[in-house]
Amino acid sequence: MNLWQLLQTGGFTMYILLSCSILSLAIILERFIYYRLRSRVPRVGFMALIQESLEKGNVKRALEICKDTNTPFSSVVHSGLTLYGHNEVVISNAMEREVTIETVKLERLTSIVGTIGSTAVYIGLFGTVLGIIRAFHDISKTGSGGISVVINGISEALVCTAAGLCVAVPAVIAYNYFVKKVDSFITDMELSASEIMDSMKVKQR
Numbered sequence: 001m002n003l004w005q006l007l008q009t010g011g012f013t014m015y016i017l018l019s020c021s022i023l024s025l026a027i028i029l030e031r032f033i034y035y036r037l038r039s040r041v042p043r044v045g046f047m048a049l050i051q052e053s054l055e056k057g058n059v060k061r062a063l064e065i066c067k068d069t070n071t072p073f074s075s076v077v078h079s080g081l082t083l084y085g086h087n088e089v090v091i092s093n094a095m096e097r098e099v100t101i102e103t104v105k106l107e108r109l110t111s112i113v114g115t116i117g118s119t120a121v122y123i124g125l126f127g128t129v130l131g132i133i134r135a136f137h138d139i140s141k142t143g144s145g146g147i148s149v150v151i152n153g154i155s156e157a158l159v160c161t162a163a164g165l166c167v168a169v170p171a172v173i174a175y176n177y178f179v180k181k182v183d184s185f186i187t188d189m190e191l192s193a194s195e196i197m198d199s200m201k202v203k204q205r
Helices: 003-010 012-037 043-055 059-068 072-081 088-107 110-142 147-204
Strands: none
Touching: 012 110, 012 147, 043 059, 043 072, 043 147, 059 072, 072 088, 072 147, 088 147, 110 147
């Protein structure tokens, strides 16, 4: 069966699942590319360059390195270095706010994938129930229960179940990956902020 035949067999539930699948795949692709672009520079190497610049007292150079590096932790470090020389609490609060801002950017749209992953199976089951209802309805109309009478309803039920699983499984896997990836980004941001605070304390002494 081709896609069009599957859609016709599954009924309107299949169109809902198809829409969910397209939306989920689009978000998954966008997030993969986004995370890839924002994780090209390793944190250790980046922080080594920042520490070297600060040891030389060249804060301006450190800020330029942050601007040239497209990662969440570089944005956090930049927000702290911008307030270099200010009170430690002010600098720490600024970096915490930046961590929150970057986390929101990283989590953008991921909840949609999670929702699709958790509901696609139920949408498929809904189609399954409709298929069974259709089968019993056909039996009541004909007054008999031959296989030729119920085959359409059973086909609709099975197709919807399979489609729901096909949409849900990739979405759940991708969502779990996103959660782990965001946690990794957050860890890098928090470690970078901590290192910058320590460097500033040493420098001020």
